[in-house]
Amino acid sequence: MNKLLFAATCAVALAAAPALAADYEAGKKKAAEVCAACHGEDGTKPLTPETPILAGQYADYLAHSLEAYKKGARQNPLMSPMAQPLTDEEIRNLALYYSRQKALQVKY
Numbered sequence: 822m823n824k825l826l827f828a829a830t831c832a833v834a835l836a837a838a839p840a841l842a843a844d845y846e847a848g849k850k851k852a853a854e855v856c857a858a859c860h861g862e863d864g865t866k867p868l869t870p871e872t873p874i875l876a877g878q879y880a881d882y883l884a885h886s887l888e889a890y891k892k893g894a895r896q897n898p899l900m901s902p903m904a905q906p907l908t909d910e911e912i913r914n915l916a917l918y919y920s921r922q923k924a925l926q927v928k929y
């Protein structure tokens with residue numbers, strides 16, 4: 822490959838990387854402010870059997886679910902209004918945060 826083109830491609834890739842990196846602490850803060858009310862602290866103890874455990878779920882799955890609620894592909898009267906105001910960055914941060922929590926077995 823042309824060396825100049827290769828260098829330019831690398832520069833673009835590096836410049837784009839930070840924009841896609843998720844911020845764990847920002848996700849943790851948002852989760853405590855908004856999501857914990859229903860999904861429980863750390864996403865481990867949801868308040869009702871209809872509310873899924875988020876802790877330990879794959880980040881990709883969480884982000885995909887939040888995008889689906891946001892766009893209306895997945896609809897739920899409780900969850901849809903929670904996802905709609907989230908930015909792409911907040912979705913990535915929240916997905917990272919919950920994916921790193923250890924899931925607990927819940928008994929109802």
Ligand code: HEC
Binds near residue numbers: 851875899
């Ligand atoms: C008012 C209660 C409530 C709040 C607040 C809430 N959720 Fe939910 N969430 C639910 C319910 C109920 C479901 C299950 C909906 C369904 O059956 O589709 C759900 C589903 C989800 C799912 C899908 C999980 C799966 O296994 O498919 C994700 C991801 C999620 N919530 C993330 C969040 C995040 C992130 C926040 C904070 C921004 C949040 N939720 C705030 C009630 C809530």
